[in-house]
Amino acid sequence: MALKYTNDHECIHVEGDVAWVGITKYAQEALGDLVYVELPEIGKKAEKGKSVAVVESVKTAAEVYSPVDGEVIAANDAMPGDLELISKPVTQGGWIAKIRMSNPAQLSGLMDEGDYQSFLKSLD
């Protein structure tokens, strides 16, 4: 399944009923070099639009919002020690958290690649 996007610049890969959440290249460039990632605890309840992790750069700290409701079933423990992972594709180490969705229908409200690219254009 192709990647999905939010207008808060999260990108999502879906496998079964699990959403893998990372941040887009645009978000990475806006933040600059990351200095810290605060991961969620396993078992944490994720709520659509609520913070599920925090990414911190020299400039700012930004919330990563959960794109769906559900439960955090995995956090990328390797990432705080290797912050370059964030620049990898979500499916290849760039994910921050995996969320088991309780309402997969919420996915239909997310953008696909084309929508996201035109959304980015509208930001300039």
Added chain:
Amino acid sequence: MSANPKIVPMISDPVSSPPPRGLMYEESLLWEKERSDHPGVDLPQPAGVKLRTGQPARGDIGLHQVSEPQAVRHFVRMSTWNYSIDHGFFPLGSCTMKHNPRLNEKMARLPGFAHIHPKQPQSTVQGALKLMYELQNWLAELTNLPGVCLTPAAGAHGELAGLMTIRRAHEMKGQGHRKIVLTPDSSHGTNPATAVMCGYEVRSIPTKENGRLSVEKFKEALYATSPDGSDVAGMMVTNPNTCGLFEMHIQEIADLLHKAGGYFYCDGANFNALVGKVRPGDFGVDVMHINLHKTFSTPHGGGGPGSGPICTSAELAPYIPVPTVVKEGDSYKLQTEEDRPETMGQLKGFQGQFGMHVRALAYMLSHGADGLKQVSEDAVLNANYILSRLKDDYHVPYEGPCMHECLLTDKTQKESGVTTLDIAKALCENGYHPMTVYFPLVLPGTMLIEPTETESKESIDKFITVMKGFAEDVRQGDTEKFHDYPLNTPRRRLDEVKAARSPVLRWK
């Protein structure tokens, strides 16, 4: 034997610091200086004194000994590494770095103010209490908000006191279930932080489109989870906002909020744009903090200390912290919890930063009402002058006129690889403290410039020339140097990413 301590002359300068570069001195810590057995002050040996605990009356307690000249040089050398408003132009937007008049210092050093103790009987410090009472009245008059508490120790502490006042009011009125606080996305970071500290949930209002709050977006936020906004405790808004713009619809927004039962907290950080011109109580503010260390010229930075009194509407006045000063007949008195049972209680030891109260009142009295009005007029004029002279060189995201500060971005220069950070470092190289950078967060690469009324046209013109020079260099393609700046500062550009990723939290 002389009873007077005698100053020991410096025998040699055992400073082990690296040699100076020109007139710029590196300076080691006092602890790293070559150890000397010579105490700084030679006190006579106390004869025939025995401590009950058995130690010698005076032993070595391991503190480093330096003579007075060594100590003086140590601190003066370190002070030369600082940059302050006493050095030069300090256009740090939203921080209002204005001149601290020396008259204020003179007043604060009067023995009747400087040599009193907060625990003295109130009958012996009537003059000090009268001063606080008059300062309360000035703040009440300038804001049209009659409930004044002077005790908060800084701006963020004032915010906390203000929001706790709102929380207390809701609790006392059976409205404790209200859990949402609204803030624009351009707000100072302390606003949402304060709301969270008070147990509220923050709901952000987008303002990116035109830099101001719109009634429509405000309504969306107000009614997002309740059709009548009855879950909203209040909003925290800075006016003028952090883009340097006056909130045009503030009255209508405040009315909607009040109708929903919420209170309007105004962040007073930008009061310098309004003082003497606009009374926040007139545009619907219920509680506001005032930074005496910004608007009213008390020292700022380097520990100040700050002072962030709050002013509230009559409705909220019963809930503000104690103590506050009241006049009873001809005498002045500090009110306590017994006098005001509905108060939230005491937030700060004693009466707050009394020395700052003296300085702020001295500033008000020396300017007078007309003078304060001119302060804000000049501050706004200066910012608009900078905006109009730089608008063809830098991107102006929101069209002016602005209030006391103007907002630019690096959009134009960034195309050539020169960013706001590079421009800030180039300003350091040219002897300026940079403006506020990358704030507000609503746009990328922001530069927020606040000249205050302190600066003369000549000093502002010099700054403008420097800023125009940067823009011209970028247009000419002369951009490499920007990535190397600053060259002539005590430290060159630091690796901020490395510093943040692997911080070294001790000296050497």
